[in-house]
Amino acid sequence: MLSSPRIPERNVTDPGRRRLLGGAIGTFAIGLGGFSQTALAQTVAATGTPVPASKPLPQYTAWKEADALIVHSSNTLETRRSAYGSGVITPADRLFVRNNVPPPDPSIVADPDAWTVAIEGVKNPRSLSVAELKGMGLETTAAVLQCSGNGRGFFPSKPSGTPWTVGAAGCVIWSGVPVRSLAQALGGPVEGVVYMTGTGGEAIPQGVDPKSVLVERSVPIKAMEDALLAWEMNGEPVPLAHGGPLRLVVPGYSGVNNIKYIKRLAFTPKQSDARIMESRYRMTPPGEKGNPNQASIWEMGVKSWITSPGTDGEQMKAGRHMIEGVAFGGTNAVKSVEVSVDGGRTWQEARLVGPDLGRFAWRQFALPVDLRPGSYVLASRATDVNGKVQDELRIDNSAGYNNTSWRDHALPVMVA
C-alpha cells in the first residue's frame, strides 16, 4: 500500500510557466471558449499551480468576486487557494459553488419567509413555512462546507468530475432552527426510523427518471443533534447559489448532504433510493460500479492545507515567511497542526490563530519560517482531539472522493 512519495516538482523548475499562469490571474476573460483549456487546467491542477481564469461567472453567482474564483462550469465554482485570507470565515462572495443540477428560479428567494418545507416521519407531520420555523428555535453554527470531491484534482487516475484541488471548501456561519427542536415540537421521530432524509427543490425536466436527477440524501439520524434548517449564512439570507431560501446543514458532513432549497425533511427507516444516494457518492473501488453496500460519503475526515505563501503562482523571495493554512476535523475539533518545509521529512508545530468557532469550524494556523533560496515542499498535517492524524495518502476510489492526503495537498515552491 505504501508508495514512494509523490512530490510533483517539475513545474516548479519552470519559472517561466509559473509566471505565465500567475499573470493570468485576474485577467478575467481569456476568451469565451475557455473550456478548450480544460486539458491544461487538469494538468496544472495536480501540481497546485493556478488554473487560468476561464469564463465569466454564471448569472446566479454574478455577485461573487470573479478574481477569487475558478469557474469550472455553470454549476461548479472553486475558491482560489490564495483567496482564503486569515479571517477564519470565508466571505460569501468567495465561497465555492457546486450544484448537482441547476438551481431553481431566483424568484424562490424573493420572499424567503414564504418557502415551505414538509416535515415527515414525526408523530405530527406537517408543512412549515420559513416564517413559522423562525419562531421554533434559533441556533448559529460555524461549520466547514466542503464538496465530497474536493481534492479530486490530485488523483492521478483523473476520475470524472470537477478536478477541484483545495477550493471546493469554505468555513461559514449558518443560522436556523435546530432539527432536534423541530422534531421535538412535532412529537419526535416515529418508531423505527434510522435516517434523516432531505430532498431538494430542484426542478426535474419531463422525460427524465426523477430518481436519477432528484437531489435526496439520507444521513444517520444521530446527525439531527447538530443539524439545522438554515435561512441565514454569514448573517445574511442564504443566497440562491448556496441553497436559499432554506438549506439543511449537517455540520461535519460532506457538502452533498447539506440539501439546498430543501422541500422535504423526513425521518425514514431506509436510505433514499435516489441515484445520488444509492450509487453515487460512495467509496466505490476503482473500476467498480457504485452500490448501496459501499460506504456513503458522510462525515468528513481530518484535513488541512496551506493557503499562503507561494500559492497560485506567488513568487517567493528569500527571508522570513509566515506559512498559513486551514485545518479541520469533520465532526471533531482540531487539536494541533504541524508544518513541514521539506515535504514531510521533518515537522514543526504551528500555532492555531484566530478564534475557535467550535468543533465544526476550521482553525487557521501559522508558522513563521526563514527560507534561503532553493526549492521547498510546504506541507501541513492536522491532528484532531481524538488523536486521529491526517492521512498521508488518499484512499483510491472511482469518483475521487474524500481526499485528505497531506502529501497530495503539499505545495512545491521555489524561493529566489
Place this chain on the structure above:
Amino acid sequence: DLTKGRQMFQQGTTPACAVCHTLKDAGTSGEIGPNLDELKPDADRVAKAIREGLGVMPAFTDLSDEEVRLLAEYVAAATK
C-alpha cells in the same frame, strides 16, 4: 453519419440527450447537464459518459457500440 448522430442526440435515446444538454448544432437547450458547446468534449469522453454515466447522467446501457460511436463522434464534431 453526422446527420444520424444529430437525430440520435435529438430523439434516439431515452431520456433524450436533448432533454438535459444544450447543443447549438442540434438546436437543444437542456440545462440539467453541462452545455456541450462550452464543454467541447472529445469523442472518447462522450462515449465514456454514455456508457458509464457521469454525475447526474445515467449510463445508457441499451445502446449498441455503433450507436454510442455515432453519438460520440457527432457531439465531438458539432462542438469543435
